[in-house]
Structures are given as structure tokens and as C-alpha cells.
Amino acid sequence: xxxxxxxxxxxxxxxxxxxxxxxxxxxxxxxxxxxxxxxxxxxxxxxxxxxxxxxxxxxxxxxxxxxxxxxxxxxxxxxxxxxxxxxxxxxxxxxxxxxxxxxxxxxxxxxxxx
Amino acid sequence: xxxxxxxxxxxxxxxxxxxxxxxxxxxxxxxxxxxxxxxxxxxxxxxxxxxxxxxxxxxxxxxxxxxxxxxxxxxxxxxxxxxxxxxxxxxxxxxxxxxxxxxxxxxxxxxx
Numbered sequence: 001x002x003x004x005x006x007x008x009x010x011x012x013x014x015x016x017x018x019x020x021x022x023x024x025x026x027x028x029x030x031x032x033x034x035x036x037x038x039x040x041x042x043x044x045x046x047x048x049x050x051x052x053x054x055x056x057x058x059x060x061x062x063x064x065x066x067x068x069x070x071x072x073x074x075x076x077x078x079x080x081x082x083x084x085x086x087x088x089x090x091x092x093x094x095x096x097x098x099x100x101x102x103x104x105x106x107x108x109x110x111x112x113x114x
Numbered sequence: 115x116x117x118x119x120x121x122x123x124x125x126x127x128x129x130x131x132x133x134x135x136x137x138x139x140x141x142x143x144x145x146x147x148x149x150x151x152x153x154x155x156x157x158x159x160x161x162x163x164x165x166x167x168x169x170x171x172x173x174x175x176x177x178x179x180x181x182x183x184x185x186x187x188x189x190x191x192x193x194x195x196x197x198x199x200x201x202x203x204x205x206x207x208x209x210x211x212x213x214x215x216x217x218x219x220x221x222x223x224x225x226x
Contacts, residue, residue: 004157031212040123042203043158043216050212058213090157102148103214105157 002026006091006106013081013113021076021109023091031094031101032074036060036087037108043090049074081113116141118206120217127194128225135202135220138186143209147187149178150203152219158203162189194224 007022025032033048035058045058049068063085065077074093078085089109094101119138127133139147145166150158164171164178164187171178175194180187187206191198204217 035216040218042118042120042218043205045213048212102160102163105150105159107157108155 004091004093004104004106006089006109008109009107010110011112013078013111015081015083015113017081019078019081021078021089021091021111023074023076023106024072025074025091025093025104026072027093027095027104028071029093029095029104030071031096032068033058033092033103034064034066034074034076035090035092037090038087046076046089078111083113085111086113087111116208116215118204118215118217120204120220122220123218124221124223126223126225129194129196131194133191133194133198133222133224135189135204135222136186137188137204137206137217138184139206139215140185141206141209141215142185144185144206145209146207147178147180148205148214149189150205152201152203154200161202191222194222196224196226198222199224 004025030051034046035043044060046064047066049055052071055066091106092103094103148163151161152158162176162178164180175192177190201219201221203219205214
């Protein structure tokens with residue numbers, strides 16, 4: 001039972017570099033999302049998807065790109081990393097795009113931009 | 115914009131005592147309120163949730179209460195144990211959307 005799997009767990013990037021955080025779920029969930037977690041600010045929604053081929057912006061989308069070519073995968077791309085993107089990133093999924101379904105989180109990806 | 119306020123930000127209790135964490139939401143259309151527990155180095159995990167048509171829900175030592183009129187909901191943990199030490203987040207669904215707004219978290223320390 002893998003659930004929501006994120007890779008890598010830890011990453012250090014130089015300013016200006018690009019990278020992709022991978023997220024996969026094996027629960028056949030429609031809804032997937034990416035959050036960032038910063039001290040004192042809780043979890044903020046970056047991008048989300050209600051199904052394959054459909055994505056939308058969350059609260060803090062700037063500097064990030066997503067795509068959803070399959071139900072299982074929802075990668076998050078940092079286009080040109082900045083120190084302000086140093087954070088912990090969580091991928092999450094749930095059964096339905098309707099509100100009120102349990103969200104399952106991955107274990108997190110710790111990203112440092114120097 | 116819509117937001118969820120969570121208090122306190124840190125909470126220390128003696129083992130066996132109760133702990134209460136409170137959240138207030140602003141979106142009157144919110145109808146689902148989950149609580150998550152996050153242990154060090156892990157992702158948040160759902161511990162209990164409540165829907166707007168219910169005023170209280172209990173699961174062993176954990177309970178959640180909801181006051182829709184006042185737009186606040188609370189997490190109650192009784193007979194706390196050291197393994198309850200973690201960061202707890204509340205969240206509220208945003209009416210008419212697929213999104214959730216999270217509180218800023220409460221770090222609970224249970225002292226043995």
C-alpha cells in the first residue's frame with residue numbers, strides 16, 4: 001500500500017536552476033494537489049488537478065508549473081528556483097474532486113535553494 | 115480572502131491532562147472540517163473530521179466540536195499521552211470549490 005509517494009525527499013538547488021518534484025498515487029484518486037509548508041504559515045495550496053488533463057492554480061502558483069497526463073502522476077516543476085522557494089512541499093490526493101473527501105498527504109520533499 | 119485562524123500556536127500539557135485547540139473560519143459556505151496530525155519529518159495525517167450537519171464527533175480520546183453560528187470548531191484530546199506530541203492542523207473546505215484552507219498549526223507537547 002504505497003499511498004502517495006513523493007521524490008526526492010531532500011534536494012538542494014542553486015538559484016536559477018530548474019527541477020521537478022515527482023508525485024504518484026496508487027489509489028485511483030481523481031483529485032491531486034501540491035502544498036508548500038513554511039514556518040508559521042500552515043499549508044498553502046500551489047496547484048491542483050481534478051482529473052487527468054485538468055489543472056488549476058491555488059493560492060501561491062507563481063514560479064511553479066504542473067501537468068496531469070495520467071491519473072497517477074502529478075509532477076511539480078520549479079522553473080527557475082529562487083531562495084523564496086525554500087520550503088517543504090507536500091503532494092496530496094483524494095477520491096473525488098468534491099469537497100469533503102479525505103485528503104491523503106505524501107511524506108514531503110524538503111527543498112533548499114541557495 | 116477567506117482564512118482559518120488557529121490558536122494557540124504552541125501548547126504544553128502534562129501527561130493525562132486534556133488539550134484543546136481552536137479554529138475560526140470565515141467562509142460561511144464551508145461545510146467540511148478535518149483535523150490533521152503531523153509528526154516530525156512526516157506528512158499530515160487525518161485524525162478526525164466533522165461535517166456541517168453535525169455538532170460533535172468523538173473517536174476514543176479525540177473529539178471535535180463545531181459551532182456554525184460562531185464559525186468555530188475545536189479539537190479536544192483527553193488523557194493526553196507523550197505520543198500525542200505533534201503539530202496539529204485544522205482545515206475548512208472553501209464553499210463551491212475543491213479547495214481547503216489550513217490553519218497555521220499548533221505544536222502540542224505532552225510532558226511526561
